[in-house]
Amino acid sequence: MRKTCKKQLPLPEATTVHPKVKELEKISSILDANPNISELAAQDLHRVDNDTGANGMSVEQVVRAAILKQMEAFSYEELTFHLEDSKAYRTFCKFDFGKAYAKSTLNGNIKGISAATREEINVVLLQYAVENKIENGRKVRIDCTVVESNIHAPYDSELLWDSVRVTTRILNQAKDGLLGLQFSFRDHSLSSKRRCLEVMNAKNAKQRKKAYKVLIKMAENTIGYAESAQKALGDYQSGTIEKMVLSGRIRKELDHYLPLIRQIICQTIRRVIHGESVPSPEKLVSLFEPHTDIIVKDRRDTYYGHKICLTGGASNLILDCTILDGNPADSTLTKTMLERQEEIYKRPPLKVALDGGFASQVNLKAAKKQGIKDVCFSKGRGLAEEEMCRSTYVYKMLKKLRAGIESGISWLKRAFGLDRCLWKGHDSFKSYVWASIVSANLLTLARKELA
Secondary structure, three states, X not given: OOOOOOOOOOOOOOOOOOHHHHHHHHHHHHHXXXXXXXXXXXXXXXXXXXXXXXXXXXXXXHHHHHHHHHHHOOOHHHHHHHHHHOHHHHHHHOOXXXXXXXXXXXXXXXXXXXXXXXXXXXXXXHHHHHHOOOOOOOEEEEEEEEEEOOOOOOOHXXXXXXXXXXXXXXXXXXXHXXXXXXXXXXXXXXXXXXXXXXXXXXXXXXXXXXXXXXXXXXXXXHHHHHHHHHHHHHOOOOOOHHHHHHHHHHHHHHHHHHHHHHHHHHHHHHXXXXXXXXXXXXXXXXXXXXXXXXXXXXXXXXXXXXXXXXXXXXXXXXXXXXXXXXXXXXXXXXXXXXXXXHHHHOOOOOEEEEOHHHOOHHHHHHHHHHOOOEEEEOOOOXXXXXXXXXXXXXXXXXXXXXXXXXXXXXXXXXXXXXXXXXXXXXXXXXXXXXXXXXXXXXXXXXXXXXX
C-alpha cells in the first residue's frame, strides 16, 4: 500500500458554457448598455454616497437581484441562498467575493422600486429593442388575463374568524406591551373558530344561520373591545419611547382594520341573515388584501385579484400593461390600449390583433381613425373581414398572430409567477406585475440576440 502521495495541483477553473450562464451574461450586457435603468431605480431607492456607515447594496445590485428573483421565481430565502452559493448568480448581480446580504435586506431594497419606475424601465428596454431591430411596435396583439391575490377563498365565516383573531392579537399586544393601559376584553378566538367550523359543517340552512348569528355577535363584541382600547390609547401617556412607538403602531393597526371588519359584518348580515345579493363592488373578500377585486371570467370561473390588459409584439416582448380596477368589459379597453401604444412609439401600430371580447363597431372605427390599417378581432361579432382588414389573407394572418399572446401569458404565469402575486398591498401588487414583465422582456431580448 502506498503510504505517501504527491499533493495534486489545483486544476484551473473550467469555463462554464451552460445556456443559462450565456443568458445571464447577455442580460448583463443589455443592462450595461442601458445605464439609465439604474438611474431610474435610484430615484426610488434614494441612494446617497457616504463615507461612513455599513456598505449596503448598490442600485445596480438591487436592480439585478430583482430581475434574478422574478426570472427564477425565487422566494427571498431561496434568493439569499443562491446568491451565496452560485458563482454565476453572484457574477450577474456584481456581488463582491464573500459579500452576502440577508433576506430582509434583499426584500426591503427590491420592493423599494415602484411600479411606475419598473414601467419606465420597460420603456427603456423597448427603445433598446427598436435600436437593435428586434421589435418596432408596428404589429401588436392585445389580450386580458387575471393575476390573483395571495388570499384564501373568501367565505364569510372565515372572514369573520379572521376579524376576531386579528383584532384579539392586536389587543393582546396592547395589554402585554403597554402596562397600565385600562381596558378589558374577552378572547373569542377559539370560540369563533368553532363557530366557523360549525358553519362549514352545517347540515342545513337553519343550522348554518344559527352559527352565523353567534359568529357575528362575537365579531361585534370584539369591535367593542377594540373601540375601548382605542379610547384608552388616546389617553395613554408613557415616558418610555418604546412604549409610545408601540402605542402608535397599535392605534394605526386598529384604525386600519376596524372599518374593514365593520364592512365584513355588514355584508355578512345582508347576505346571510337578510338573504340579499351583495354586488361585487360592495364586497370585501380579504381582510389582509382589501384591494382585491372579484373577477368573473366567461361567466363561469371566479378569480380574486386584478384584471390586467397586456399588449404584446410580434417578437414576444410585452409592450404594455394596464392593471385595472374592477372587472371592466374588454370592449371598453380597446381605445385606451391603442392610445398607449401611440404614446410609447410616438405613432400608432399598422396592424392590431385582438380577442373577440374587444370587438365593436365603435372600436373598429376609432382604430381606423387613429391610422391603424388592419384591425383583427378573433370573433367578428357582426363585423365583416373586409371591414376590419384589407384582405382575407391579412385577417387570417393576424388571427394566427393573436393566438401567440396566449402562449406569452401562459409563459409569464408559469415561469415568472404572474399567476399569483405574493407581495402585500395594492402598490406592491402593481410592482410585482411589472417586475414579472421586465424580467420576461430581458430574457426574451437575450434569447433573440443569442439566436
